[in-house]
Amino acid sequence: MVRGSRREAEAAFSELFNRYSSRIHAYAYRILNDQEAAEDVYQETFVRFHKALRDGAEMQNLTGFLFTISKNLCLNYLKSKKRRNTVPIEDYDFEVFNHTYESEELMNLIAMALDLLDFEFREAFVLREYQGMSYAEVAEMTGTTLATAKIRVHRAKQKIKTILKPYVRDILAI
Amino acid sequence: MNYTEMVEDFVTLGSLPTEQENALFNALAADEELRAEFKMSLAMRSAVRNDRAAFVPPPSSVNAVFARLGYSAPIGAAAGAGLAMRLREVFSGSNLAAAAVGALLMGLASLGFNATGAADDAPPLADGHAVLLPDNHAKASLATSAATASAQNDGLAAASAPARSADNIESFSDAPTARPTHGAQTSGSAANMAAAPEVNSAIPADMGAADQTFAAVETAGAAERPAGEQLAAAVLRNVNLSAGNAGRAAIGRQELQSLSILSSLEEAASDLKMDATYRLLAMRSLQQSDLPSTANAGPNNFAVGLNIDMGSDFLFVFEVGREEFFLDFERRTPDDLWLLTERRRGNILWGTMGMRYSPVDEGLFQPYAQLGLGGAAIGALGRAQLGFEGDLSSNVAFSLGLETSFLAFPVDGAWFNSQNIGLTYGFSYKF
Structure with a gap:
């Protein structure tokens, strides 16, 4: 063409x-x-x-x-x-924000959290959440099995949530 | 599959197999941590979906790709992507739901205004009590018509006019200007002319439809009220749920779904830039400037609207309102012997959608130009406006403008129009 x-x-x-x-x-x-x-x-x-x-x-x-x-x-x-300097989540000290979070700020926090993930997890999350791919497609894209793709996506989300939790508690009223 | 995985799949897919869904809902009802996780998942998904920085490539990058390939950049490719995304955001289900709720509430409020303001001065057209021209004006027309009519058939009026109540005859006898549609078999005396407009008792179908439209709107509004109460109840249940109602052993599917909807609405409220507007109209007819000013000014000539920010300087505008129009139209009698010129004032329900250009976002002088097209209860309507807004606080602004409206309406297959011009003033609330 x-x-x-x-x-x-x-x-x-x-x-x-x-x-x-x-x-x-x-x-x-x-x-x-x-x-x-x-x-x-x-x-x-x-x-x-x-x-x-x-x-x-x-x-x-x-x-x-x-x-x-x-x-x-x-x-x-x-x-x-050589940007991948993985920092253990528990050692990472976030700045504490005192103002109201909005969607954009939440996205910035997610981006920060993403940056802390290993490439495999980050990629799985981006393919699943941003590209709307099925687990099978994620597996195909990343050259892994379906089970591995699922695990990566879930772990990525869990890690992001763990990182975000202290900072979004106020806005989500949780 | 554990509950965390179920939450993720539920948020991603929107549903789960029934057994899993029931198990998840029961777990959510009993587990505060799981509810927090559920909310977090919803928030994350919403944030990702609205991640404009990621999904909208900078125009410079788009141009760079095409420049490197020696192609001309696609016109508006990046801007188009941005606009498309913005449109997707604005017209997402949750935003539309929020807008619909707002419009419904404002519509109910405005119908309340009409109920108190219109009854005495300008009843709806189909009531058969349309506000008429001043006597001297109408009678002058009548006299002119009478002079042009031939005086041959004194029996016509009696033959074609069944008895009417005195009230109705008074209402209509002065209004129309009648003239024979063809030379033969017409009545010529003033007395007969007064009786001939009896055919006005047959309200034009389109005008009748207008009143039915009002009724339909009011009925629809009444029908919505219980739904509104249900929504409020759902919200209250969600508040309880969010507060940690751990003692509840079971939770209904609807409540959880409404939790999801509520979260979406909360997110929408934070993402959507939207103004609600209310303004009064002080309009004059362009056709008959010597006519008295609107008989039912005040809250019965108004517009309520929603302005949704499209980014840059443009806003989508949805408006509904009521406005008095001078209706000047002709129609034939059923026996095709008379061509009647009728003049009425009608307070017409209308609705438009359009665009507002507002290059300044803050301050005491924010000029704007607005154009809207839509429909009225009896025809098609367009309106244009030039004015400015001024911030009174971070949320409230006043507005003042010059406005013109154009109404086109059909009667017996022929189209007529009416134009108004005047001032509009009111206020807006920025969400």
């Missing part, structure tokens, strides 16, 4: 871009928790995707193909920056 005339190629790419743009950005943004890095990954993902299309790469699963590119770029970034 993208190998037709330039105009056709552009139109085809635009269509695919529009379909996946938000999802890829959300994936990179929440996996990396770094706006600048996420934008780099986001752009590079689509450039590589375009190149693959142009080169005639066979794609059985377009979504999987795109997320695999994005995931590899995210991993490369994390390795090169």
